[in-house]
Amino acid sequence: METALADYLDDFTRRDWQTLDPDAVTDPVRIAVVGLGWFAREWALPGIARSAYTEATVVTDVDADAVEAVAADHDVTGVTPEELRSGAVADEYDAVYVATPNATHLEYVTAAAEQGKAVLCEKPLESTFDRAERLVAACEDAGVPLMVGYRMQTDPAVRRLKDLIEAGVVGDVVHVHATMSQTMLGELSTDTDQWRLDPELSGGNALMDIGIYPLNTTRFVLAAEPEQVYGTTRTEHEAFAGVDEHASYRLTFPGGVEAMCSVSQNAQHASRLDVTGTEGRVILDPAFYEREDRGFAVVRGGTRVDVEFEQVHQVEEEFAYFGHHLLADEPFYPDGEHALGDMRALDAIYESADTGLPVDLT
Amino acid sequence: METALADYLDDFTRRDWQTLDPDAVTDPVRIAVVGLGWFAREWALPGIARSAYTEATVVTDVDADAVEAVAADHDVTGVTPEELRSGAVADEYDAVYVATPNATHLEYVTAAAEQGKAVLCEKPLESTFDRAERLVAACEDAGVPLMVGYRMQTDPAVRRLKDLIEAGVVGDVVHVHATMSQTMLGELSTDTDQWRLDPELSGGNALMDIGIYPLNTTRFVLAAEPEQVYGTTRTEHEAFAGVDEHASYRLTFPGGVEAMCSVSQNAQHASRLDVTGTEGRVILDPAFYEREDRGFAVVRGGTRVDVEFEQVHQVEEEFAYFGHHLLADEPFYPDGEHALGDMRALDAIYESADTGLPVDLT
Numbered sequence: 252m253e254t255a256l257a258d259y260l261d262d263f264t265r266r267d268w269q270t271l272d273p274d275a276v277t278d279p280v281r282i283a284v285v286g287l288g289w290f291a292r293e294w295a296l297p298g299i300a301r302s303a304y305t306e307a308t309v310v311t312d313v314d315a316d317a318v319e320a321v322a323a324d325h326d327v328t329g330v331t332p333e334e335l336r337s338g339a340v341a342d343e344y345d346a347v348y349v350a351t352p353n354a355t356h357l358e359y360v361t362a363a364a365e366q367g368k369a370v371l372c373e374k375p376l377e378s379t380f381d382r383a384e385r386l387v388a389a390c391e392d393a394g395v396p397l398m399v400g401y402r403m404q405t406d407p408a409v410r411r412l413k414d415l416i417e418a419g420v421v422g423d424v425v426h427v428h429a430t431m432s433q434t435m436l437g438e439l440s441t442d443t444d445q446w447r448l449d450p451e452l453s454g455g456n457a458l459m460d461i462g463i464y465p466l467n468t469t470r471f472v473l474a475a476e477p478e479q480v481y482g483t484t485r486t487e488h489e490a491f492a493g494v495d496e497h498a499s500y501r502l503t504f505p506g507g508v509e510a511m512c513s514v515s516q517n518a519q520h521a522s523r524l525d526v527t528g529t530e531g532r533v534i535l536d537p538a539f540y541e542r543e544d545r546g547f548a549v550v551r552g553g554t555r556v557d558v559e560f561e562q563v564h565q566v567e568e569e570f571a572y573f574g575h576h577l578l579a580d581e582p583f584y585p586d587g588e589h590a591l592g593d594m595r596a597l598d599a600i601y602e603s604a605d606t607g608l609p610v611d612l613t
Numbered sequence: 614m615e616t617a618l619a620d621y622l623d624d625f626t627r628r629d630w631q632t633l634d635p636d637a638v639t640d641p642v643r644i645a646v647v648g649l650g651w652f653a654r655e656w657a658l659p660g661i662a663r664s665a666y667t668e669a670t671v672v673t674d675v676d677a678d679a680v681e682a683v684a685a686d687h688d689v690t691g692v693t694p695e696e697l698r699s700g701a702v703a704d705e706y707d708a709v710y711v712a713t714p715n716a717t718h719l720e721y722v723t724a725a726a727e728q729g730k731a732v733l734c735e736k737p738l739e740s741t742f743d744r745a746e747r748l749v750a751a752c753e754d755a756g757v758p759l760m761v762g763y764r765m766q767t768d769p770a771v772r773r774l775k776d777l778i779e780a781g782v783v784g785d786v787v788h789v790h791a792t793m794s795q796t797m798l799g800e801l802s803t804d805t806d807q808w809r810l811d812p813e814l815s816g817g818n819a820l821m822d823i824g825i826y827p828l829n830t831t832r833f834v835l836a837a838e839p840e841q842v843y844g845t846t847r848t849e850h851e852a853f854a855g856v857d858e859h860a861s862y863r864l865t866f867p868g869g870v871e872a873m874c875s876v877s878q879n880a881q882h883a884s885r886l887d888v889t890g891t892e893g894r895v896i897l898d899p900a901f902y903e904r905e906d907r908g909f910a911v912v913r914g915g916t917r918v919d920v921e922f923e924q925v926h927q928v929e930e931e932f933a934y935f936g937h938h939l940l941a942d943e944p945f946y947p948d949g950e951h952a953l954g955d956m957r958a959l960d961a962i963y964e965s966a967d968t969g970l971p972v973d974l975t
């Protein structure tokens with residue numbers, strides 16, 4: 252027993268998907284980074300650099316100053332969005348990472364697909380379900396692999412949580428609570444001239460930007476698809492006019508298992524996923540933000556274990572998985588079809604918020 | 614600042630409602646305990662004995678053996694239910710505590726009211742809203758004071774949580790998550806011949822028995838009434854046939870503030886109340902069970918304080934408040950009208966579970 256515990260702890264942060272030795276990689280996947288917002292600068296570029304399977308070679312953004320500064324800092328090629336889309340430097344990259352405003356994903360992904368490049372696209376996949384479907388179709392038509400940037404899915408804490416559920420450690424899942432909130436105007440930036448506040452560019456705010464985390468992570472760890480959603484959105488402050496500032500939603504999974512979720516762009520920072528089953532309970536708290544460590548607890552009967560582990564760089568793990576699977580010629584799990592499941596559910600939650608009624612997804 | 618913190622910690626478990634010196638009480642309120650289930654034996658009788666304002670003098674139950682054993686143990690008068698209802702020993706008690714199956718509260722409370730006795734009735738108040746209304750009316754007609762046994766409301770941790778919200782420490786409340794679960798057949802008893810599993814006696818199971826805690830505690834700490842409810846119930850195991858084994862519900866408070874709640878009689882023990890606002894967050898975890906200590910945390914910005922305090926005997930606090938307010942001739946806060954608010958909401962949640970639609974309470 253004690254040896255089994257030691258093995259469990261030793262293997263906690265293992266990459267269960269890794270078959271290629273990272274030290275043997277001589278030609279990492281060369282990535283063009285499209286969109287140089289704070290996440291790309293602070294998290295994606297460092298993640299790409301840390302991962303043995305990837306390297307950034309090209310960057311672009313609508314902000315020419317940002318391109319110039321980042322290109323110089325990282326010693327990579329800076330191009331205009333037009334140059335990127337036209338394939339002017341297509342021989343300098345193998346894959347394209349798209350981290351632009353939601354409603355511009357389609358144009359960049361379509362261009363990359365036409366160039367025959369593999370794509371890692373940020374989530375939500377696009378601003379509407381229809382545009383997201385077109386994005387997925389563009390990759391399918393071109394025969395290029397598409398991964399979607401669900402960084403939670405390659406986080407070892409999330410994978411271990413899923414493993415525990417799959418192994419029956421919590422028994423049958425009874426219900427899930429998930430919450431994620433931040434003060435978007437304050438914690439990250441005080442700039443109200445943001446694309447996330449523009450419904451045309453974002454497709455929505457609290458639900459689209461952070462609601463997707465409880466939604467997608469619950470789908471992932473339960474390995475199940477919601478059959479019905481019911482939700483509400485709410486906007487109180489002028490800065491959020493036209494988009495949702497707060498949202499709550501319930502996801503009903505097969506067998507009537509319900510996930511009770513809430514998100515806010517204007518509340519005290521919180522981040523928690525709590526899965527309760529007939530025989531145990533697993534908790535991630537903090538859960539969802541790249542900028543915080545994950546907390547991991549398992550409860551069964553009267554015993555609770557809090558696992559403290561060497562935290563990974565979450566975005567390094569995501570890019571390592573992306574690069575690894577391209578080099579190994581293996582399919583991605585969080586692919587376009589998977590991402591369309593979120594777009595469908597998000598659309599339905601907005602519809603439910605409009606009508607005040609539950610919306611069936613099946 | 615530092616002195617203020619010291620004062621806060623020193624006063625954490627204060628009885629803010631106490632005006633009569635407990636050491637000066639010479640004639641505590643004499644209580645007849647009606648119903649000798651495990652809660653009455655394990656928690657209420659010890660609570661009554663610990664409280665300076667109360668003493669148990671009479672006990673009754675449909676189980677004559679239990680009456681005999683408890684009467685001997687506690688050196689009190691044991692009577693039959695008929696004797697209690699007829700007032701045969703009415704000169705031996707000032708007040709009646711009713712802890713019988715839900716659907717029998719009405720008969721005992723009515724009898725006590727007709728004897729002019731003050732009443733402390735367990736929650737839920739009765740098995741249906743209609744019967745609960747008759748119970749409240751019986752006390753009003755007789756002019757006897759009625760308190761309802763919401764032990765959370767006299768717990769200092771809950772009162773301090775409410776104080777923090779009232780003082781604006783969390784800003785505007787944005788959303789609430791609450792969950793409460795146990796393995797009713799296992800954690801407490803393996804007996805499936807229980808009144809809680811009989812819908813005629815209980816009026817329902819998961820919602821009525823434990824759903825009332827997240828519901829009532831949220832009402833109490835927010836000092837607000839839900840305007841709409843939406844819920845589902847679910848029964849998977851044969852032992853729970855005819856009643857709800859699991860339930861989830863959403864309470865919508867004024868301004869669109871939503872409480873996302875889940876309860877289960879057949880899940881890993883869990884007990885948590887989490888109130889997130891624009892400027893802070895307060896958490897009780899563990900929250901709801903008399904048999905566990907309360908955890909108390911306050912978060913504002915990047916700072917989290919976990920307050921560890923001298924835990925009270927929760928049921929002593931409840932009876933102390935009851936006895937104190939009778940001796941001081943002060944009105945109870947959790948009274949019959951307050952309890953009808955829960956009965957109305959519970960009824961509406963069951964209705965919502967039947968129809969699949971939200972139900973307005975206003």
